[in-house]
Amino acid sequence: MKRRDTLKALSFSSFGLAVGPVEEAVPEPKPKVVPPKLLAGRQKFEAERDTKLHGEKFFTPAELQTVTILSDIIIPADAKSGSASQAGVPAFIDFMMVDQPANQTPMRGGLRWLNTKCVNRYGAPFAKCTKAQQIDMVEQIAYPGKATPDMTQGVAFFTRMRNFVLGGFYTSKMGIDDLGYVGNVPNNWEGVPADVLKQYNLSYDEEKK
Numbered sequence: 001m002k003r004r005d006t007l008k009a010l011s012f013s014s015f016g017l018a019v020g021p022v023e024e025a026v027p028e029p030k031p032k033v034v035p036p037k038l039l040a041g042r043q044k045f046e047a048e049r050d051t052k053l054h055g056e057k058f059f060t061p062a063e064l065q066t067v068t069i070l071s072d073i074i075i076p077a078d079a080k081s082g083s084a085s086q087a088g089v090p091a092f093i094d095f096m097m098v099d100q101p102a103n104q105t106p107m108r109g110g111l112r113w114l115n116t117k118c119v120n121r122y123g124a125p126f127a128k129c130t131k132a133q134q135i136d137m138v139e140q141i142a143y144p145g146k147a148t149p150d151m152t153q154g155v156a157f158f159t160r161m162r163n164f165v166l167g168g169f170y171t172s173k174m175g176i177d178d179l180g181y182v183g184n185v186p187n188n189w190e191g192v193p194a195d196v197l198k199q200y201n202l203s204y205d206e207e208k209k
Contacts, residue, residue: 058097092168110157
């Protein structure tokens with residue numbers, strides 16, 4: 001089973017994750033924020049809150065770079081679609097940190113834990129490690145059942161990160177296209193099926209009356 005197919009089979013809260021090579025990950029600047037329109041069913045204070053949140057940032061540039069690398073480890077580009085970062089997942093996670101402040105301390109603490117562990121192991125923070133070292137570090141925290149006791153905090157952090165990445169990617173246009181989901185589409189109505197008409201001794205002409 002291909003890696004991306006495996007991810008589709010997992011729920012957002014599941015733990016099984018195969019890791020692959022790290023994509024080159026350089027965060028791009030956020031696009032200019034355009035205030036949302038007041039849509040039907042939404043109140044003015046909701047639109048104002050959206051505008052405020054879209055104008056705020058949580059991650060520092062260094063943190064965003066690490067989030068971008070991790071995102072592309074979790075969902076790398078393949079022949080079918082782009083990577084998590086190409087789908088805008090790092091910006092999505094940044095917004096979620098602002099929208100849900102309860103996640104800020106665990107997220108920032110996890111990033112600091114990751115960098116500290118990498119400095120102790122490899123002599124450099126995560127984003128400055130080699131690709132092989134980054135994968136080696138991720139493999140220590142991606143599988144809760146195999147992680148050693150000293151990796152408990154890293155497991156909790158990576159699980160949280162993976163959930164955000166999967167949620168962001170598979171609700172993006174790229175992720176929805178990757179799933180092949182098309183939603184409700186118009187049908188061509190061709191009338192009652194012939195076998196049903198026959199069952200009730202009806203003809204197509206009678207059915208139209």
